[in-house]
Amino acid sequence: MAKITVVGLGPADLDLVPPRSRQVLEAGPVYLRTARHPAAEALLSSGRTDVRSFDDLYEKAESFEALYAQIVSELLHAARKDDIVYAVPGHPLVAEDTVRRLREQAPSSGIELEILPAPSCLDALFISLGLDPAAGLEVRDALTLDSRPLNPAVPLLLLQVYSRLVAGDVKLKLMEVYPPEHAVKLVRAAGLPGEEAVEELPLYELDRRPCDHLTSLYVPPLPVEELHRYPLDPLVEVMATLRGPHGCPWDKEQTHALLRRYLIEECYEVIEAIDENDMHKLREELGDLLLQVVFHARLAEEAGHFNINDVIRGIVAKMIRRHPHVFGETQVKDSAEVLANWQEIKRQEKEEAGETPTALGGVPRALPALLRAYKIQGRAARVGFDWPSVEGAWEKVMEEIKELKAAAATADKTAVAEELGDLLFAVVNVARFLKVDPELALATTTRKFEERFGFIEQSAAAMRRPLNELTLDEMDALWEKAKGMEKLSAAPRRRKDIGFSWRIEEQGDRHE
Numbered sequence: 313m314a315k316i317t318v319v320g321l322g323p324a325d326l327d328l329v330p331p332r333s334r335q336v337l338e339a340g341p342v343y344l345r346t347a348r349h350p351a352a353e354a355l356l357s358s359g360r361t362d363v364r365s366f367d368d369l370y371e372k373a374e375s376f377e378a379l380y381a382q383i384v385s386e387l388l389h390a391a392r393k394d395d396i397v398y399a400v401p402g403h404p405l406v407a408e409d410t411v412r413r414l415r416e417q418a419p420s421s422g423i424e425l426e427i428l429p430a431p432s433c434l435d436a437l438f439i440s441l442g443l444d445p446a447a448g449l450e451v452r453d454a455l456t457l458d459s460r461p462l463n464p465a466v467p468l469l470l471l472q473v474y475s476r477l478v479a480g481d482v483k484l485k486l487m488e489v490y491p492p493e494h495a496v497k498l499v500r501a502a503g504l505p506g507e508e509a510v511e512e513l514p515l516y517e518l519d520r521r522p523c524d525h526l527t528s529l530y531v532p533p534l535p536v537e538e539l540h541r542y543p544l545d546p547l548v549e550v551m552a553t554l555r556g557p558h559g560c561p562w563d564k565e566q567t568h569a570l571l572r573r574y575l576i577e578e579c580y581e582v583i584e585a586i587d588e589n590d591m592h593k594l595r596e597e598l599g600d601l602l603l604q605v606v607f608h609a610r611l612a613e614e615a616g617h618f619n620i621n622d623v624i625r626g627i628v629a630k631m632i633r634r635h636p637h638v639f640g641e642t643q644v645k646d647s648a649e650v651l652a653n654w655q656e657i658k659r660q661e662k663e664e665a666g667e668t669p670t671a672l673g674g675v676p677r678a679l680p681a682l683l684r685a686y687k688i689q690g691r692a693a694r695v696g697f698d699w700p701s702v703e704g705a706w707e708k709v710m711e712e713i714k715e716l717k718a719a720a721a722t723a724d725k726t727a728v729a730e731e732l733g734d735l736l737f738a739v740v741n742v743a744r745f746l747k748v749d750p751e752l753a754l755a756t757t758t759r760k761f762e763e764r765f766g767f768i769e770q771s772a773a774a775m776r777r778p779l780n781e782l783t784l785d786e787m788d789a790l791w792e793k794a795k796g797m798e799k800l801s802a803a804p805r806r807r808k809d810i811g812f813s814w815r816i817e818e819q820g821d822r823h824e
Contacts, residue, residue, distance in 0.1 A: 320430030436503025
């Protein structure tokens with residue numbers, strides 16, 4: 313009966329290969345999965361003609377799946393002609409997909425399979441890292457890291473981090489669960505005298521280090537307090553209960569469309585808390601806004617589209633992808649370059665998704681009209697469709713005022729509405745040149761009006777007079793008094809609001 317003897321080459325040179333395995337290797341013929349291993353290199357350098365490796369297949373294969381399938385196919389074919397030896401790095405049953413495939417296919421091919429163990433890279437890694445696997449440890453192949461969810465409460469050991477490209481993929485997947493600054497250990501040539509190296513580094517620097525076929529990665533567990541940094545599970549469970557068979561009738565009736573207005577309301581309430589600099593209120597309103605996010609995610613999960621974990625995973629990946637100057641090797645000199653990179657990455661993402669980028673695309677139609685006009689104008693300006701200076705914008709405002717007056721004289725409501733829209737649009741253009749967010753500026757002015765009018769109303773009540781009995785002159789006097797009081801009490805807050813509106817232009821559309 314044809315036979316394949318699988319031999320483990322251990323973690324280092326031939327000295328660590330057991331005697332029986334050494335005898336089998338000397339009998340040949342020997343097929344090496346890869347020659348990039350100290351023991352394999354020793355076999356090839358001995359001058360034997362019956363030792364070959366499959367390294368040539370690595371460059372030709374379209375994927376590891378295809379590569380391993382071809383190696384197994386060639387091994388089975390060769391074994392039908394003569395008994396062969398198949399040598400693999402480490403232990404044959406540790407992170408060795410070709411051996412797994414041989415165990416599945418050899419019996420049905422009428423080929424006997426014998427597996428001779430050897431010390432694995434794990435043995436050397438346990439010593440290098442001072443690990444006791446009995447205390448809890450998860451071992452995975454770096455190439456199949458995303459085969460199942462990660463558990464950050466358990467130490468993780470990743471094998472075959474054999475290139476910076478693999479390290480980059482590993483880094484991105486790990487940072488969906490671990491913080492970027494989480495300390496990890498990169499181990500190279502464990503168990504190889506004179507070459508072994510262990511380096512501790514933050515996770516986000518992982519792909520900035522050289523990696524080869526003898527490189528592994530150790531990821532310590534997160535501290536208990538870190539495991540609960542994002543305590544969304546209780547809220548997710550509450551929402552699941554509310555939507556469940558014995559939940560709340562109102563919650564069970566909701567849809568994405570029905571919840572739309574609540575999402576908008578909660579956003580504005582968060583903004584109001586920010587404007588009032590009320591941190592207690594802000595904490596509460598952020599919770600209400602978060603509830604809306606979890607609610608929509610629950611509806612999507614019930615429909616089989618996605619869940620809250622997909623939402624978090626997606627935004628984490630996006631933020632890492634769009635910050636190559638933090639999580640990658642891109643160099644930037646200021647925030648302007650950050651914004652330029654952000655826009656270019658967004659453009660590439662849209663192209664990869666099959667979308668056709670447009671100059672004005674991506675501005676939500678549901679935005680308040682002034683804010684949407686501000687953003688639309690900014691997008692057009694990016695491609696050169698803009699006034700050379702603010703003077704052109706001022707002249708356009710004057711022109712639109714004249715046209716609005718002319719339309720008003722005709723009593724044509726459609727024409728008046730159109731000309732009023734043109735005037736507002738022109739005013740937004742001036743605001744953009746002055747680097748003031750018109751939405752925030754108008755909101756600040758409206759709030760200022762409310763406060764002054766509220767003072768008039770309170771003053772009338774103090775005089776025991778109905779508000780509508782005050783003369784216009786009396787109201788004007790109270791209005792001026794309210795303005796004077798603002799200079800002492802409310803002016804610092806208004807200056808803060810205005811300062812924020814000046815920063816809006818600097819931030820641009822970065823977080824769209």
